Amino acid sequence: MSATTAVVRRGAPVEPAVLEFRQYICRACGLIYDEEKGDPDSGLAPGTRFEDIPDDWECPLCGVTKSDFEPHAVVALNRTGGTRDTVNMTRCDAAGVVIVGAGTAGWTMARAIRERDADMPITLVTGCNGAVYDKPLLSVAMAKAIGLPSMVKETGNDAARRLGVRLIPETFAISITRESNTLRTTRGAIKYKQLILAHGATPRTDERLPRSLCWAINDLRCYTRFREALGKPRQPQHIAIVGAGLVGCEMANDLALAGHVVVLVDIATRPLASLATEQESDALLSAWAALPITFQGGTRIEQVTRQGKKLVIDTDIRIAINVDHVISATGLQTPSRLAESAGLDWNNGIAVAPDSLATNVKNIFALGDCISINGQAYRFIEPIAKQACVIASRITDGEPLTYAHTRPVIRVKTTSKAFTV
Amino acid sequence: MSAVPLRLSETIPESLASSAMLERVRAIAQGPLAAIAEAIDREGTYPADVLQQLGKAGLYRAQTRLDGTPDFVSALKGVVEVSKVCGATGFMVWCQAACTLYMERSGNPALGGDTFLRHVHGDTLGGTALSNPMKAMTGIEPMLLRAERVADGYIVNGTLPWVSNLGADHYFGAAATVHEKDGSRRDIMFMVSCRGPGIELKTCPSFAGMEGTGTWGVRFTQFKVDASNLIADRVPEFLNEIRPAFILLQVGFGLGVAQGAIDSMWAVEGQLGHVNQFLHDRPAELQAELDALTLRTHQIARMLSEGKSPSPLDVLDVRAHASELALRAAQSALLHQGARGYLLSSSVQRRVRESHFVAIVTPALKHLRREMAKQSTQEMPA
Numbered sequence: 032m033s034a035t036t037a038v039v040r041r042g043a044p045v046e047p048a049v050l051e052f053r054q055y056i057c058r059a060c061g062l063i064y065d066e067e068k069g070d071p072d073s074g075l076a077p078g079t080r081f082e083d084i085p086d087d088w089e090c091p092l093c094g095v096t097k098s099d100f101e102p103h104a105v106v107a108l109n110r111t112g113g114t115r116d117t118v119n120m121t122r123c124d125a126a127g128v129v130i131v132g133a134g135t136a137g138w139t140m141a142r143a144i145r146e147r148d149a150d151m152p153i154t155l156v157t158g159c160n161g162a163v164y165d166k167p168l169l170s171v172a173m174a175k176a177i178g179l180p181s182m183v184k185e186t187g188n189d190a191a192r193r194l195g196v197r198l199i200p201e202t203f204a205i206s207i208t209r210e211s212n213t214l215r216t217t218r219g220a221i222k223y224k225q226l227i228l229a230h231g232a233t234p235r236t237d238e239r240l241p242r243s244l245c246w247a248i249n250d251l252r253c254y255t256r257f258r259e260a261l262g263k264p265r266q267p268q269h270i271a272i273v274g275a276g277l278v279g280c281e282m283a284n285d286l287a288l289a290g291h292v293v294v295l296v297d298i299a300t301r302p303l304a305s306l307a308t309e310q311e312s313d314a315l316l317s318a319w320a321a322l323p324i325t326f327q328g329g330t331r332i333e334q335v336t337r338q339g340k341k342l343v344i345d346t347d348i349r350i351a352i353n354v355d356h357v358i359s360a361t362g363l364q365t366p367s368r369l370a371e372s373a374g375l376d377w378n379n380g381i382a383v384a385p386d387s388l389a390t391n392v393k394n395i396f397a398l399g400d401c402i403s404i405n406g407q408a409y410r411f412i413e414p415i416a417k418q419a420c421v422i423a424s425r426i427t428d429g430e431p432l433t434y435a436h437t438r439p440v441i442r443v444k445t446t447s448k449a450f451t452v
Numbered sequence: 453m454s455a456v457p458l459r460l461s462e463t464i465p466e467s468l469a470s471s472a473m474l475e476r477v478r479a480i481a482q483g484p485l486a487a488i489a490e491a492i493d494r495e496g497t498y499p500a501d502v503l504q505q506l507g508k509a510g511l512y513r514a515q516t517r518l519d520g521t522p523d524f525v526s527a528l529k530g531v532v533e534v535s536k537v538c539g540a541t542g543f544m545v546w547c548q549a550a551c552t553l554y555m556e557r558s559g560n561p562a563l564g565g566d567t568f569l570r571h572v573h574g575d576t577l578g579g580t581a582l583s584n585p586m587k588a589m590t591g592i593e594p595m596l597l598r599a600e601r602v603a604d605g606y607i608v609n610g611t612l613p614w615v616s617n618l619g620a621d622h623y624f625g626a627a628a629t630v631h632e633k634d635g636s637r638r639d640i641m642f643m644v645s646c647r648g649p650g651i652e653l654k655t656c657p658s659f660a661g662m663e664g665t666g667t668w669g670v671r672f673t674q675f676k677v678d679a680s681n682l683i684a685d686r687v688p689e690f691l692n693e694i695r696p697a698f699i700l701l702q703v704g705f706g707l708g709v710a711q712g713a714i715d716s717m718w719a720v721e722g723q724l725g726h727v728n729q730f731l732h733d734r735p736a737e738l739q740a741e742l743d744a745l746t747l748r749t750h751q752i753a754r755m756l757s758e759g760k761s762p763s764p765l766d767v768l769d770v771r772a773h774a775s776e777l778a779l780r781a782a783q784s785a786l787l788h789q790g791a792r793g794y795l796l797s798s799s800v801q802r803r804v805r806e807s808h809f810v811a812i813v814t815p816a817l818k819h820l821r822r823e824m825a826k827q828s829t830q831e832m833p834a
Binding site for chain 1: 769
């Protein structure tokens with residue numbers, strides 16, 4: 032027995048740091064060596080300090096040696112893990128409606144069902160935390176000096192409680208097993224009676240704009256990280272935005288009004304080329320003349336690389352652009368994996384019937400950014416509420432409504448020169 | 453990225469040769485293997501004869517390029533046939549199959565030729581010690597083996613707590629982290645002979661079941677790696693190449709345990725159906741789900757055979773689904789069989805433990821879900 036141990040045994044007045052016994056955990060099997068208890072079976076008396084253990088001592092459970100142990104700190108457990116919200120309840124719970132996605136489409140869908148049926152079980156599965164927010168704010172919040180905390184209208188849990196929805200946050204839908212009406216997720220399988228896909232679209236991937244360097248902002252989580260990376264307002268940063276469509280122009284406008292220096296790059300020779308007339312594009316550029324926005328049209332990106340603290344964009348016109356941040360706003364694409372796993376018809380998005388928004392599988396519906404009607408996707412907020420009402424009417428009792436698609440009115444929120452197309 | 457299309461209604465046709473191979477495998481599984489399944493599970497009998505016979509039947513050859521294109525569908529079906537009867541042996545077939553992948557894809561002539569042919573024929577048997585490295589590479593735990601460079605290779609030290617399908621004359625693939633003098637680190641993979649110098653097999657504590665899997669702790673003391681046993685010195689690339697097949701062949705183990713459980717539910721249906729109808733997860737329901745999963749798995753296996761790269765999420769998802777289904781089927785089989793399934797000697801009881809193993813062996817269900825979540829998360833600038 033070591034001298035230290037003897038001192039402890041007698042309870043002599045030594046430094047508290049010396050008194051404390053420590054624990055060490057085996058990295059292979061998780062066995063804990065407690066100095067206080069020792070390991071009498073292998074000849075280590077209670078009180079044997081870890082440093083006094085011979086090097087050839089073996090873990091009594093799995094046989095690795097002392098060098099595979101590390102200090103073990105006892106951490107208070109956060110016991111909120113397996114709450115009712117997150118456990119897999121595939122078999123015993125009555126299968127109700129399962130909605131994939133907690134963006135505007137997902138929450139609007141949940142509300143539309145709840146307004147018609149107070150009791151229908153609704154489960155909402157989402158890869159994010161489920162916070163309710165207005166997506167259009169993502170491209171106008173800075174000029175309006177809206178802080179990040181006030182962008183969340185309601186937390187996911189509060190919205191779930193209000194609507195009587197079982198929210199399963201931070202959970203990714205992986206595939207659909209049609210034979211057993213099951214949605215497979217990263218927290219287990221969930222049975223559904225009806226499945227509603229509201230998972231939206233994701234930013235188009237482009238290897239010249241790697242995600243490790245470029246911001247592809249399409250949700251609050253990414254937007255929040257971007258705002259945090261920008262740092263305090265009033266510290267102007269140089270920002271390149273690739274893609275001068277609706278989102279690119281709105282973000283350029285917002286960032287410039289907030290004092291940042293923006294270069295807006297597009298292969299087209301004018302901003303909003305596919306949405307607005309030439310006169311409208313000119314009017315926008317004139318309105319921007321007073322702002323720190325440079326429009327770099329007719330330019331293709333070759334690559335983005337990090338050089339020190341700066342990002343360098345190489346272009347096909349031999350101009351290198353040096354900036355602090357790059358935003359990729361080159362459009363959206365609908366992820367196809369869930370649709371393919373269920374054998375859903377696909378036509379530039381999940382093909383739904385124009386009147387019922389049903390897919391070709393009778394108990395699977397879809398709405399919002401992930402659908403296409405006659406091959407055309409419309410990724411705008413306005414049709415979502417109408418679509419949700421139609422689907423809700425078809426899975427609850429009562430008169431089924433018919434969807435009538437109209438071309439949505441698009442407001443370009445470039446506040447320096449806003450217009451409607 | 454696109455998911456594997458699942459709606460293919462017809463099954464993948466089997467060649468005459470693979471039908472004959474599977475017929476031989478089935479005969480071994482239902483004959484000599486069935487006779488010792490309980491002894492393997494509880495008494496720790498290591499089924500060396502059966503594993504060798506399976507090699508002679510051609511099971512280990514199917515996945516190789518020895519006859520031209522690899523046939524992962526048949527290899528998978530073979531694992532299912534064995535696992536239906538004995539999960540422990542199904543698992544060891546997978547160990548052998550993983551070892552086959554390492555030898556074949558290493559490109560090392562010392563691991564090819566006659567050495568490889570004897571392995572594929574089941575004359576010699578091998579295992580895999582990649583549980584720890586696979587977890588280390590996805591950031592779950594640190595590497596347990598440490599290597600240092602010497603003039604003509606590396607010296608490896610450390611201890612692996614449990615490696616399966618080992619014996620005195622067996623071998624296995626392992627990996628270690630090389631700690632270079634300049635402080636940099638990288639990994640190497642190598643083959644280890646159980647009777648080699650510097651290798652000591654150590655008895656493991658008792659397991660809850662599957663005792664006959666030849667599972668040992670392995671102590672490495674100044675173990676030498678050189679040109680004769682190196683598998684790969686670019687380990688991440690090597691593992692990326694073999695990972696889909698490595699995981700997919702394991703799916704066969706889960707599918708087989710699930711099928712065995714469903715079969716034992718049908719076995720009592722005539723007698724107990726009138727009360728069993730009040731249970732959920734009934735055999736027909738589970739069978740439909742298993743059939744759909746099997747078809748999906750075969751489609752991924754066929755992509756592998758054709759040299760295509762299946763979506764990593766699909767591979768992880770079928771592996772996770774097989775775990776979940778094996779757990780549900782084994783549990784339900786116990787409920788269907790009632791008291792007779794509660795006898796310690798019952799195959800149903802054994803399958804419950806096997807299904808637990810399917811769900812905890814690397815990659816465990818929790819690892820699979822974690823990895824799928826990781827791959828589904830949008831990357832952002834740091």
